[in-house]
């Protein structure tokens with residue numbers, strides 16, 4: 194059970210019931226749910242000049258979602274499901290952006306969104322039990338609840354290369370790609386980074402009429418063919434006929450995807466048997482390949498066989514055996530770094546105008562005015578594309594200067610890594626909820642499934658608190674410690690901690706090494722958070738205001754929180 198404290202109240206009025214940050218998949222649905230289903234007053238603040246979140250910023254050539262389109266969507270609205278028809282097996286960035294604009298307009302959300310506005314600070318006022326949110330236009334607004342919907346990969350990361358700013362050519366980061374496009378013709382181009390973004394942008398740049406493309410790779414990846422294709426009316430009517438079942442299966446699965454794992458393990462199978470099983474899935478392409486063996490991510494023997502199968506495919510595809518060997522991953526297990534999909538990535542290295550620099554052999558020493566100097570050569574470029582990833586999971590949250598009770602900053606609290614209760618809330622930060630925050634399944638799932646789970650849970654919780662005159666809600670320290678310990682315990686049963694990945698915070702030197710998402714499974718996680726809600730928000734301290742006022746009318750007053 195949660196504990197409820199009754200406190201004396203004083204009159205106060207916040208500007209809004211809820212302020213949300215971020216107009217991507219999460220924030221848009223959160224706004225709809227709170228405004229249209231609960232009738233609350235809501236303001237959504239968005240840094241960009243339009244909706245879209247990730248899909249607004251990542252407009253690099255080749256940007257496409259690795260989740261299949263028919264499951265990379267909202268499931269909450271039958272009309273939207275019927276009206277929207279995806280054109281390809283995987284939705285490209287422009288199509289996802291168009292979809293989010295369609296949903297925004299369909300639900301008439303724009304009027305509650307303040308675009309072109311960045312949150313620069315948020316602080317919790319204990320006496321009023323409300324948040325004050327500051328923005329870069331110098332304004333402040335207040336709300337009882339504060340919901341961050343800022344995405345997990347929204348703070349681009351550029352490594353601090355020696356003399357990084359001395360390069361005088363064009364520089365772009367995939368996560369902040371110019372919306373009016375980039376001209377590649379006749380240029381000498383460098384791409385640094387071979388994660389999911391690099392693997393998508395590299396073949397697209399190579400297709401252009403360029404002079405040369407040089408890829409700087411630190412860790413080779415295991416990329417599986419996407420095998421994208423257009424969806425025709427036949428595909429679509431089959432999806433529509435089975436949509437309820439498909440979406441239910443996605444929501445009840447471990448990764449938010451409705452694909453069955455076919456075999457329990459490869460441990461006792463010969464490599465020949467493994468090849469026979471994997472080959473059709475390789476031909477089918479996509480994440481279905483990853484889901485062939487149930488114990489892929491916990492059993493090194495199974496994983497090594499699947500990893501070896503992918504290595505064989507790379508060696509077969511790349512003509513130059515020396516180049517192929519550089520592209521073959523050897524130092525980590527398949528899927529312990531985010532497993533990318535590809536369209537002609539490995540084939541690109543058979544092109545004359547493409548070369549590869551392995552920076553583990555010849556590290557980047559510094560940037561120079563004309564390009565990049567490695568330990569063995571000077572490489573001259575007109576353009577450098579940084580596909581170097583993100584300050585993932587916590588970067589955007591920590592950069593917003595969030596201050597909870599007693600001026601505690603989120604940065605101080607998470608100095609040794611994120612600590613949350615259920616990946617939704619943090620002790621010391623009452624009335625604040627995070628959609629797909631650290632320690633929730635988020636990036637280890639098909640995101641819209643996790644987003645819907647969170648938005649619905651947060652909305653139900655806020656509705657419950659408002660209906661019951663709860664002025665402040667905060668997870669208990671013990672509940673948070675138990676959840677954090679559980680996260681670590683589950684992660685340690687897997688192979689994930691064996692790789693240097695952004696899941697482990699390892700892509701950024703100063704960050705603490707800790708596994709940041711929750712790997713217990715979307716289905717298990719959903720059951721857990723539902724049980725917490727059913728047990729009257731077990732693990733939270735609730736502060737009840739003593740008031741006769743209608744909580745949706747005149748604002749009830751407030752409360753003094755109990756100390757730790």
Ligand code: N01
Pocket residue numbers: 256257258259260346352367385386387388389390391393409410411412531552580581582583636695700
């Ligand atoms: O970033 P990343 P991303 N010198 O961090 C390299 C999602 N996403 O933007 O592996 C040289 O994965 C780094 O090397 P290493 C998806 O969840 C989804 O590609 O650290 N290289 C790595 O190769 C994804 O996982 C989609 O050794 C350096 C690369 O830069 C996440 O976003 C599409 C370096 C960074 O890879 C992030 O993907 C795109 C240095 N100093 C993204 N520092 C889809 O759904 C870093 N690197 C399709």
